[in-house]
Amino acid sequence: MSESSQSRPVKVTVTGAAGNIAYSLLWRIASGDVFGKDVPVELALLEIPAATRAAEGVAMELGDSAFPLLCGITVTDSADTAFDGANAAFLVGAKPRGKGMERADLLAENGRIFGPQGKAIGEHAASDIKVVVVGNPANTNALIAAHHAQDVPAERFTALMRLDHNRALSQLAQKLDCQVGDLSRVAVWGNHSATQFPDLTFAEVAGSPVDVDQSWYTDEFIPRVAKRGAEIIDVRGSSSAASAASAAVDHMRDWVQGSDGWATAAVVSDGSYGVDEGLIAGFPTIARDGRYEIVQGLELSDFQRQRIEASVAELRAEREAVGDLLG
Structure with a gap:
């Protein structure tokens, strides 16, 4: 960021602010892990009316943490107020899937x-707004929000698949007995769901191609990464919150500050690799100059194309299911 922009606080809106993910996320934002250690931030915490008192308690704790960069906190149940002047937004709050509920x-x-949150962003957010949707089903929720955000470029809306990317890195590092930092060129394609495709075709360890057993790759690695959230619920008794917050930090930090190598982000497709233009899907990306760019020029095998197509088909079906909201 420029010196002039650093002198002004970055206004950051977090929805679902009384929830478990936000409880981890807000402290990371306030400490400077996202926008930089010299960039002041102002937080807007959006909650439903029944949870605003709990969000006020979160705000009290944030204040008690005495972060030098935190220069203001607003707690509200009004989307118009929460997104007014927002430069960045983490859309965390979402309705969870209930027992017996169809997708x-x-x-x-x-x-x-x-839809209403997208409308509020379009009407009230700053011109440089960057939005990452964390609440599931994240890809299609982002598509809906982007559709309702009048005059905001669709590319400003992304969905969180960095958690899937980080899970893939962790599983591969354990398999290879190496450090996560040794790995590069890992990608996760498609939807943040069980159909996603964690792809090791181009992966490198310490600059050399990764060589793993094919049966481990297809029978263990891919399904374990895709279903890691369910595994954590089974073991922990509740959903992954801290790791989701950490991934959201990674996603927005790279978007704002740039990245050196590949990372997965769910971005608006430009038609690359056969993914329908306009769908919000996971791709290998590089963040530079405040934009996520899809890595181009990759030669895909039939195996890769089949896996990607299966996940894209699900995204198409989701888009069709909410067609009345996109009309």
Whole structure:
């Protein structure tokens, strides 16, 4: 950021602010892990009316943490107020899937959340707004929000697949007995769901191609990364919150400050690799100059194309399920 922009606080809106993910995320934002150690931040915490008191308690704790960079906190149940002048937004709050609920019903319920939030962003956010949707089903929730954000470029809306990327790095590092930092050129394609495709085709360890057993790759690695969230719920008894918050930090930090290598982000497709233009899907990306750019020029095998297509087909079906919200 320029010196002039550093003198002004970055206004950051976090929805679902009383929830577990936000409880980890807000402290990282306030400490400077996202926008830089010399950039002041102002937080807007958005919650539903029934949870605003809990969010006020979160705000009290943030204040008690005495962060030098934190120069203001607003707690509200008004989307218009929360997104007014926002430079960045983490859309964390979403309706969870209830017992027996069909995915189409879940998408419709969340559409009633993310449509109005997108509208508020379009009407009130700053011109440089950057949005990452964390609440699931994240890809299609981001699509809905982007559709309702009048005059905001669709590329300003992304969905969190950095958690899938980080899970893939962790599993591969354990397999190779190396450090996560030794790995590069890992990608996760498609939807943040069980159909996603964690791809090791181009992966490198310490600059050399990764060589793993094919059966481990297809029978263990891919399904374990894709279903890691369910595994954590089974073991921990609740969903992954801290790791999701950490991934959201990684995603926005790279978007704002840039990155050196590949990372996965769910971005608006430009038609690359056969992914329908306009869908928000996971790609290998590089962040530079305040933009996420899809890595171009990769030669895909039939195996890769089949896996990608299976996940893209699910994204198409989700888009169709919420067609009345995109009309």
